[in-house]
Amino acid sequence: MIAALIVTAIVAFALMADTTVPAVARRWEGLKARRRAHADGVPAYDPGRERRAEQRARELLRSCVNDEEWEMYRDLGFLRVWGGQAMGPEEGWDLGGAPYAYLVYPHKPIVAYLPQTTQLLNEYCVEFPDDTRPFGSVRLPDSDDVLAKWMALKGDEQRLIASANLHLPGRQVDPRKVARDLWRLRQWERTRMERAARAPREASGQA
Amino acid sequence: MKFLRMRPGHGEQLIAEGDPAVDADERALVEEFRRQLDAGMWAAVPVRSRTGRREATMVQRFGDIPRDTDRVIFFPRAAGGAS
Numbered sequence: 001m002i003a004a005l006i007v008t009a010i011v012a013f014a015l016m017a018d019t020t021v022p023a024v025a026r027r028w029e030g031l032k033a034r035r036r037a038h039a040d041g042v043p044a045y046d047p048g049r050e051r052r053a054e055q056r057a058r059e060l061l062r063s064c065v066n067d068e069e070w071e072m073y074r075d076l077g078f079l080r081v082w083g084g085q086a087m088g089p090e091e092g093w094d095l096g097g098a099p100y101a102y103l104v105y106p107h108k109p110i111v112a113y114l115p116q117t118t119q120l121l122n123e124y125c126v127e128f129p130d131d132t133r134p135f136g137s138v139r140l141p142d143s144d145d146v147l148a149k150w151m152a153l154k155g156d157e158q159r160l161i162a163s164a165n166l167h168l169p170g171r172q173v174d175p176r177k178v179a180r181d182l183w184r185l186r187q188w189e190r191t192r193m194e195r196a197a198r199a200p201r202e203a204s205g206q207a
Numbered sequence: 208m209k210f211l212r213m214r215p216g217h218g219e220q221l222i223a224e225g226d227p228a229v230d231a232d233e234r235a236l237v238e239e240f241r242r243q244l245d246a247g248m249w250a251a252v253p254v255r256s257r258t259g260r261r262e263a264t265m266v267q268r269f270g271d272i273p274r275d276t277d278r279v280i281f282f283p284r285a286a287g288g289a290s
Contacts, residue, residue, distance in 0.1 A: 049216055056218025060211070060280075064253045066261045109288060125288035128213075131247070135216035140282070144213040148282040151251035155265035165287035 043135055050141070057143035064147060068192070076184055079104040079146060081153045083112070089121065089161055103181060104149045106142035109172050110164070118182050120169035124161055208272075210239055212248065213282040222281070227274065240269045240279070248281040 062070045065079070073079050083100040087093050089112050100121065103111040112121040128148045129138035140148065152160040169175055210223040223239040225232030244250065244267070251263045252272055266272050272279060 053216050053218040057213070060213075060219050064261060064263065064280075069261075126285045127288040128283040129286055130213075130215050130283045132214075134214050137215045138283075139215050140213050141215070141218055144218065144282065147280075148213065148249075148285075151253070151263035151280065151282075152249065152265065152285060154263040155251050159265070160285055163285040163287060 045136075049135070054141040054143060057141035057147070061143045061147045061150075065150060069150075071192070072185070072188065073143075073146065076181065076188060077105070078181060079150060080185060081150060084154075084157050089124075089157075090166075102153060103178065104146055104153070105173070106145045107139065109167065110149060110153075111169065111173055111178055113178070113182070118179065120175060120178060123167040123169055123171050123173060124164035125167060125172065126160065126164040208236060208276065209278045210236065210243070211278055211280050212243065213280065219280070227272075237269045240272075243281045247284045249284050251280050251282070252276050253278065253280070 061073065065073070069079055081102045081104055083089055083102060086097075088095040088100060089102075095114070098114055098116060100112060101115050102124075103113065105111075107127075109123040109125040111123055113119060114121065126149070127138075128140055128145060130140065131138060139145070149160070169178070208225060208227055209221055211219040212222045214220050222243070223236055225236050227233045227236055240250065250266045250272075252266055254262050254264050254273060254276065256262050264271075264273075266279070
């Protein structure tokens with residue numbers, strides 16, 4: 001009886017080890033990394049600080065982009081930026097005059113696509129690492145990352161694209177997610193246009 | 208004119224402020240502008256187009272900053288991401 005219980009316990013432990021050991025190891029590594037960072041004088045991770053930083057970043061983003069772009073980011077979590085090059089995002093392309101655009105996600109590659117057909121063109125992997133690591137991390141707050149991409153695309157699209165690592169669609173951003181986001185964007189724009197069309201009628205009805 | 212710098216864990220930080228019409232302020236702003244670019248920052252100026260749309264322009268020289276702008280935003284230079 002005791003032997004059976006011991007065997008059962010060993011089997012149960014072996015089965016659980018598959019899931020618990022990696023989790024425990026990750027926690028242990030995280031703890032060691034935090035101790036190392038603390039010893040190096042890097043302040044400990046503070047979720048409140050990160051939240052406040054993100055809040056400031058959102059305010060800055062809001063103050064820089066157009067109203068509909070801000071609302072798009074607020075509601076959908078990404079921005080669409082129209083491409084500005086005549087022939088396409090990169091030298092040597094010829095899209096035959098078709099407009100192209102980028103989807104800008106926080107801390108994800110920029111996805112170029114053709115709005116008319118929703119065909120994905122490329123992923124441009126780009127980061128803005130701050131090597132001064134004021135709090136141990138090189139990553140800007142999410143909204144700062146989006147704003148940096150927006151400003152760079154608006155101000156010098158070619159330089160940003162030339163700085164990026166180019167990948168075919170689907171390398172990092174799931175094409176199914178992009179397709180879903182493009183559908184969400186169309187719905188969002190339709191609702192926004194309907195609301196805008198309704199507003200003057202309602203205003204005149206109240207007058 | 209304000210110089211703002213995006214930083215991890217901070218959001219933007221005010222790093223310099225002054226009136227470029229005042230010589231001493233302008234010198235300090237030029238110096239800070241160079242320091243930021245030498246440190247690997249890119250500089251962008253939020254602007255409005257003729258149609259009223261909000262846009263941004265990248266500047267690589269202090270002289271390129273529109274005189275009527277109220278802020279310049281510095282952020283780390285772009286680098287190719289996960290390859």
